[in-house]
Each structure stands twice: as structure tokens, then as C-alpha cells.
Amino acid sequence: MRTKPRTGRKAAIREENERAIVRAAEQVFAEHGYQGATTGEIAERAGVPKANLHYYFPTKDDLYQEVLGRIFGFWQEAADALDDQDHPVEALTRYIGKKMDISRAEPLGSKIWAQEIMHGTPTVHEYLEKTLKGWTRSRVAMLERWIADGHIRAVNARYLLYMIWATTQHYADFEGQISILNGGRPLSDAQWGEAKKTVTEIILRGIGAIE
């Protein structure tokens, strides 16, 4: 008997359990941090006994890496939005919009990422060195080409990128604060639209891409 059958009843059970565990883990890691998260609470939220969690994910760290892997996917997806040779206005509008959408749809992933960075990148250091560093360099080069071509003003491209990351991720990482300042309610559809519009316009106008 295979340990991890790809099809059949057991495979379906495995997949459903793993899915439930990873989702629960995202919530608990985001809310309590790596150390604060307990496998007991994750198992409870996933609706499985703690021993079963350890059957699917031998160690807490394995589970954490699985969760970080999911996040990487979303970040990569957003990164692709800036990976072409469109006009600056369209490219940046799409990139900012996509990042805002991810902040709304996957705030937990963004929070786990932020905490991982604040804790000294123990797990994602390699990713930053090997993938993000190169991607950033190429995007900076692209922005500098736009500057040379007169599409946008001469701003520091790297700090512009940081500004976009910071501003869009803030809506995920600080959603608790934003909700409280919004009268205890999460932002509505209309407010999200307004936030996205505000962020996009200030940045585009700030670099002289519009008006």
C-alpha cells in the first residue's frame, strides 16, 4: 500500500485533512506568531486530533514551511503583473490593484510574511537572496528605462517599489487597526475601492505618470 496514494478514498481524505490543517495553521500562525502558535490549537481549528496533525506534518516547522509556500505563490502572481512592457500607467495600475486584491483576499499570508521578516528571515532568507533580489533588480531597471524614456519623473525606483509594497501590504498587515479606526468594521467593498483608487492615484501622480 502506498503511503501517499494519488487517487482513491484515502487520497481524498488526505487532501481534505491537509487542506483543513494548512488553513487552520495560517490563522493561528498569523494571529499568534510562530512560537505562539500551538499545534494543539491548529489541530482543534482544523477539526482533527493533535496526533493526526503530526501524522500529516511531522513537525511544526514542516507545517510552517507549507504555509509560507502558499504565500510565495500569491506574491509571485502579483509580481507577474509588473512583468511586461506595457505603458507605466497600465502596468503600475494593474500591479497596485493586484497587490491590494491579495491584501484583501489573503491577509493571513501577508501577516505571516511580515512576521517572518521581522523575526530576521530565519526561513525565507534564501528566497529573498535568490528570487526577490533578482526580481527587484530587474523591475528597478525597467522603472529606470521608463524614466530615461520620459514616461515618469526621475524618482528613486527602488524606494518607489518599497512604497508600493508598504502601502498595499499595510491593508493586510494592519487590518486590525484599520477596522478599529473604521468604527469596528472591516472596510466595505466601496471603501476598498476608494482605498485602491487613492493609493493608485497618489503614486501615479507622485511619479508624474498622470496629470
Next chain:
Amino acid sequence: MRTKPRTGRKAAIREENERAIVRAAEQVFAEHGYQGATTGEIAERAGVPKANLHYYFPTKDDLYQEVLGRIFGFWQEAADALDDQDHPVEALTRYIGKKMDISRAEPLGSKIWAQEIMHGTPTVHEYLEKTLKGWTRSRVAMLERWIADGHIRAVNARYLLYMIWATTQHYADFEGQISILNGGRPLSDAQWGEAKKTVTEIILRGIGAIE
């Protein structure tokens, strides 16, 4: 004999120990999160036996509250920079500059604050409700007056404020990522100046306050 003499040799010892413990606590809380921080490591970094830490701060939570108190001071100080009726360009330039300076001088506090928010504001909920909410409301009103007076364009004032918070705090909260992308070195004096200039210009131009 007083338990907490205000002067004399014992008072000096107390003050020095408390100071060392709080500084060490900032480092450990920022790096490992509330749960990940151990009183043992804090005591070790402060150079006192663990039992002595508990003599000065009975519980880990007391120490955490002390650390958060220090942070509030810096945030309040930055908030004051926007508390007057100057021209928008000067007021916002000073506020952004001050927030960037705090990000550089006190990144640990910013990180602890960010994590506290991400963990659901268990400790600072009251502060957000009672202090930050009112301050934000008054600053939004001020910005809207500037818009009405034609000093800046009609942007959503609340999301503009969030943008300033996000962008400036990013340099503290994500300093690990920024350092890696900077070739493994923290930003130099010149780079900090360039970052501050870039952030300030994009925002001021983005709201039509300059150019």
C-alpha cells in the same frame, strides 16, 4: 525602608537595571514576538539573573506593557509634528521626516507595535479606540480643510494618512528585507536621505501640494 527609593545608591541600581531589562526586552520581543520571547533570554541580554528580572517586573506581561509604553511616546512625538496650522508642504514634510527618523532610530518599537496589531491588538485596543481614533479624526479634518482651501487635491484624507504610516514604518518593520536587498548592509546615511526625499516628494506631488 522604601521599596522603590527615589534617590540614593539603591535607586540608581534599580534605575540602571530596569533600563537594561527594558532595552533587552525590546530586542527580544521584536525579534521573537511576545510568545517567542523568553524571560531567560531577556535577563541574559540585560546581564541580570532571571530571578532579578522577575523582581523588577513580576510578570512577562508587565514587562511587555512597559515596552509598549515607551513606543507610545515616540508615536505621540511624531503625531505632534502634524498638530499645527502650517502650510501643507511644511507640515507634511516635517511629519514624514519625523516618522522616517523614528523608523531609523527605534525600529524595535515599530516592530513590536506591528506585531501587536497583527496579533489582534490584545494590549493596545484601548489606546487605538481612545487616542488614535480621535487623533486620526482630527487630522483627517485638517487635511479636508486643506483640500477645501485648494492647498492640496481632493484625495481621501484617511487613506493618505494610512499611506504615510505604511510607507514610513516599512523602513523599520521590514529593515531585514531592505538590508538583504541592499546587499546585506543596512541603508547608509545617504540612502536614508534619498529614501526620505523619495517618499516625501512622491506623496507631496501625489496630492498636488508641489509642482
Next chain:
DNA sequence: GTCTATAACCGGATAGAC
């Protein structure tokens, strides 16, 4: 006011029956 030794507890991980 200091510090060693320890109590009391909790959480990650596993053994082993089903």
C-alpha cells in the same frame, strides 16, 4: 537587593492500540 534551586505548568512529539 541578589541569586541558586526548584516548583508547576505547558507544548511538541510519539508509542501503540484500534
Next chain:
DNA sequence: GTCTATCCGGTTATAGAC
């Protein structure tokens, strides 16, 4: 593949000698 019972290491907090 599931789950109860348990081990073991680590953490907060304190007792009590100095």
C-alpha cells in the same frame, strides 16, 4: 489512517539562603 495516553524538554514564576 485514527486517536488516547504519555514522555520529555523548556518556560514562567517563586522560595529561601545570602
